[in-house]
Amino acid sequence: MDEVLDKILENYFENDGNSLTILQDIEKSYGYIPEDAVCRISRKLDIPPSRFFGIATFYSQFHLKPRGKHIITVCRGTPCHVKGSEKILNRLQMELDIPRGEDTSEDLHFSVEEVNCVGACGLSPVVVINSQVQGQMSINRMIEEINKLRALD
Numbered sequence: 001m002d003e004v005l006d007k008i009l010e011n012y013f014e015n016d017g018n019s020l021t022i023l024q025d026i027e028k029s030y031g032y033i034p035e036d037a038v039c040r041i042s043r044k045l046d047i048p049p050s051r052f053f054g055i056a057t058f059y060s061q062f063h064l065k066p067r068g069k070h071i072i073t074v075c076r077g078t079p080c081h082v083k084g085s086e087k088i089l090n091r092l093q094m095e096l097d098i099p100r101g102e103d104t105s106e107d108l109h110f111s112v113e114e115v116n117c118v119g120a121c122g123l124s125p126v127v128v129i130n131s132q133v134q135g136q137m138s139i140n141r142m143i144e145e146i147n148k149l150r151a152l153d
């Protein structure tokens with residue numbers, strides 16, 4: 001971890017960075033914001049960890065827990081809800097064995113997240129699979145997509 005954090009700090013000093021850019025670099029390096037990384041950076045910069053956690057909890061781009069290798073985002077906006085996004089979401093969580101109240105499978109292969117709108121309402125219900133927007137999703141197609149991802153692992 002130290003080597004990665006040293007590189008992040010190097011970037012911070014070279015490019016006149018700020019707390020936000022440090023967190024972006026940490027998120028990019030680890031896929032989330034490890035508490036230990038924030039504490040180490042805080043000590044090195046003499047900035048209270050609360051400043052970093054305040055930013056990390058404000059912006060949805062940051063994640064405080066490890067995320068899955070594959071990120072599936074189900075749109076929960078009204079048009080998608082009307083077209084069945086809740087059923088897709090429930091089936092996904094069951095299919096991927098994601099515990100109630102959690103968003104990531106225990107094996108860290110999948111994370112299932114929710115979003116209010118991805119700006120493609122005309123294609124509802126919409127699911128984003130590893131950054132690829134897929135419209136007019138159905139439960140059967142969702143299962144096919146999961147199986148494709150499983151075959152890649």
Ligand code: FES
Nearest residue numbers: 075077080120121
């Ligand atoms: S509400 Fe789902 S894309 Fe807009």
